[in-house]
Amino acid sequence: MTGLGLARLARTVLVAVVASGLAGAxxxxxxxxxxxxxxxxxxxxxxxxxxxxxxxxxxxxxxxxxxxxxxxxxxxxxxxxxxxxxxxxxxxxxxxxxxxxxxxxxxxxxxxxxxxxxxxxxxxIELGFLVPANSPIAEVDDIDRAGVKIGVTKGSTSERTLPAKFKNATIVPAESVKIAVAMFVRGEIDLYATNKPTLFEMSDQMPGARILEGNWGLEQxxxxxxxxxxxxxxxxxxxxxxxxxxxxxxxxxxxxxxxxxxxxxxx
CATH class of the missing domain: 3.40.190.10 (Periplasmic binding protein-like II)
Incomplete structure (x- = not known):
């Protein structure tokens, strides 16, 4: 076979291999x-x-x-x-x-x-707590007291986990994050527990609100x-x-x- 023929054969084989690879992919x-x-x-x-x-x-x-x-x-x-x-x-x-x-x-x-x-x-992502402006809760150690109402999203990890962590505070489920913001305004909750990305979004809608230092766990x-x-x-x-x-x-x-x-x- 001539050099030209070999080149043509090589190109044909290459095209076939590429086509086969593309078809496989x-x-x-x-x-x-x-x-x-x-x-x-x-x-x-x-x-x-x-x-x-x-x-x-x-x-x-x-x-x-x-x-x-x-x-x-x-x-x-x-x-x-x-x-x-x-x-x-x-x-x-x-x-x-x-x-x-x-x-x-x-x-x-x-x-x-x-x-x-x-x-x-x-x-x-870190799990944390959000408190509204002028809240008397300054740190996590202030939470577990009678009369303190911790908001959580209904069906969330927070709702399942926090009752074992806080024996004296009351866990209050909210239907959604949006509803939770309104619950703060009505005084139905004193703080909210969920992942920090969500808490930061909530705090942007609540002038003076702050996220407590530290975390109570991580979400993978x-x-x-x-x-x-x-x-x-x-x-x-x-x-x-x-x-x-x-x-x-x-x-x-x-x-x-x-x-x-x-x-x-x-x-």
Missing amino acids: TARADVEAQILAPSGTLRVGVYSGSPTSMVTDAAGKPHGLSYDLGAELGKRLGVPVDYVRYQRVADIVSAIHDGQLDFTVTNATPARANDVSFSEPVLA MAIAIPKGRESALPLLNRFVQDIKSSGALETIEQQAGLRGAVNARRN
Whole structure:
């Protein structure tokens, strides 16, 4: 065979290899999309008022961990994204468990792991307390007293955890973060307990409000998907590592105004 013929053969083989690789990649993407978004659309659960889920900037554009990571994953899978709004994260976890949603980002607690499957942690955030202006509560040691009313989001980690920590104060569930702000105004709660990114968002709406020093724990935020889709977890874990290493996660945090984050531990 002449040199020209060899060159042509090499080009033909190269084109075939590239085409085969592209076909394989496309096939893998199709399989991954079918696992994670079997309806053909990635259904992302969000709730308003927390940068870990969804907030809106001054121009009215939405941002947040669940919102933006859902958009990025949908783009990589080649499927559209449908945002489904709920009042609180507990409702989102229930909807994922029931197969009504495909994706959210939330605190990966052992209790929730009974209902959904989690990726490795995306980031960790501090848990804290918010008090209104002129509150007599100056530090955590002032909380556990008779008559002190601690607001928590109904169905949250705070609602499950704090009764064992505070024996004398009263735990008061709120239907949503928005309602909790109004409860402060009406004097129905003396402080609020949840993750610090949410507390900072609340404090922006409450002149003079402050977040107490320290924290009472950490939330390990991870991607939650329905049970039965564990074969997609390697993909999700690679996705998490990629958005961390590429700087995309830092950009999402900045756009959402997320404050109170620390380094996540590895599973």
